[in-house]
Amino acid sequence: MTAKLINGNEIARQIREELKQETAHLKSGHNVVPGLVTILVGQNPASISYVTAKQKISKELGFYSVQDNQPENISEGELLALIEKYNKDPQIHGILVQLPLPKHIHETNVLLAIDPRKDVDGFHPINVGKLMIGEADYLPCTPAGIQQLLIRTGVETSGAEVVVVGRSNIVGKPIANILLQKQKGANATVTICHTGSKNMEFHTKRADILIVAAGKPKAITADMVKEGAVVIDVGVNRIGVTPEGKAKLCGDVDFENVKEKAGAITPVPGGVGPMTITMLMMNTVKAAGIAAGVKHT
Numbered sequence: 001m002t003a004k005l006i007n008g009n010e011i012a013r014q015i016r017e018e019l020k021q022e023t024a025h026l027k028s029g030h031n032v033v034p035g036l037v038t039i040l041v042g043q044n045p046a047s048i049s050y051v052t053a054k055q056k057i058s059k060e061l062g063f064y065s066v067q068d069n070q071p072e073n074i075s076e077g078e079l080l081a082l083i084e085k086y087n088k089d090p091q092i093h094g095i096l097v098q099l100p101l102p103k104h105i106h107e108t109n110v111l112l113a114i115d116p117r118k119d120v121d122g123f124h125p126i127n128v129g130k131l132m133i134g135e136a137d138y139l140p141c142t143p144a145g146i147q148q149l150l151i152r153t154g155v156e157t158s159g160a161e162v163v164v165v166g167r168s169n170i171v172g173k174p175i176a177n178i179l180l181q182k183q184k185g186a187n188a189t190v191t192i193c194h195t196g197s198k199n200m201e202f203h204t205k206r207a208d209i210l211i212v213a214a215g216k217p218k219a220i221t222a223d224m225v226k227e228g229a230v231v232i233d234v235g236v237n238r239i240g241v242t243p244e245g246k247a248k249l250c251g252d253v254d255f256e257n258v259k260e261k262a263g264a265i266t267p268v269p270g271g272v273g274p275m276t277i278t279m280l281m282m283n284t285v286k287a288a289g290i291a292a293g294v295k296h297t
């Protein structure tokens, strides 16, 4: 069997088109322009490219978009004061502090400083807790993107055996939590595997939907996958440089062999990756709508 390819670029494009229309509606009908600030500390090249992409897309969607660059040596107190300024700014609905931060700044203090109503990354403990109790306003972006990929390719999650490989706070735990909820696009039976799991293959082979976020190339091989399973590969591993000088990427799944066994599979790149930024935009539109008392559609 050759798996159906789940095209994250195309699904992300469709969602952005919807968000563009929603943004225009918020503007014309409610006089609200979604506002997003991206705060970059220092000059990390990967972080610069991430915030540049976020700014570009937010402008394309018609947002009020602010790029705030701060020097590497900004103190934690100064960064917290800056966040407080944006917490109070009515034109800003979403605050994104690009991680990682320099070592002298405590990341948790920064995440806690963001007003949960403007926490479009969904990392504030209040939003983590709301997800846990099934009342999330903002889902963390990568897991939210995975759920959208499943919904929009017509994958039935209700009653499905889902196995998640990886238990990080930004991917593994939240996607498990999202798919566990008694809600549409969820309601699955969920197992989480990690480096302490015994006999991983026993678990992965049971999966109707296998979600892999381990950060290890070829952590999942064809013999670990059930025939016809849906395989979502979250991993992004840099394995060299292309002749054009770009980073050569692979996921956590042995794509070439697993695609012969799976029913559907996400490629790397072009699968989960494009969904993450798009979900940040969705959360910002939602935040603007909530601030204006308008329901997100």
Ligand code: NAP
Pocket: 142, 165, 166, 167, 168, 169, 170, 171, 172, 193, 194, 195, 196, 200, 213, 214, 215, 216, 219, 234, 235, 236, 237, 272, 273, 274, 276
């Ligand atoms: P992380 O914080 O390093 O967590 C990796 C998790 O995988 C840990 O829970 C670890 O277990 C588990 N693990 C590692 N090797 C394993 C193995 N051989 N068998 C079973 N479990 C294993 O990583 P992360 O932040 O979740 O990211 C995971 C991958 O997704 C990375 O490649 C990252 O670049 C990528 N990613 C992509 C996006 C995107 O937008 N496309 C977004 C976020 C992350 P322990 O807890 O026991 O150590």
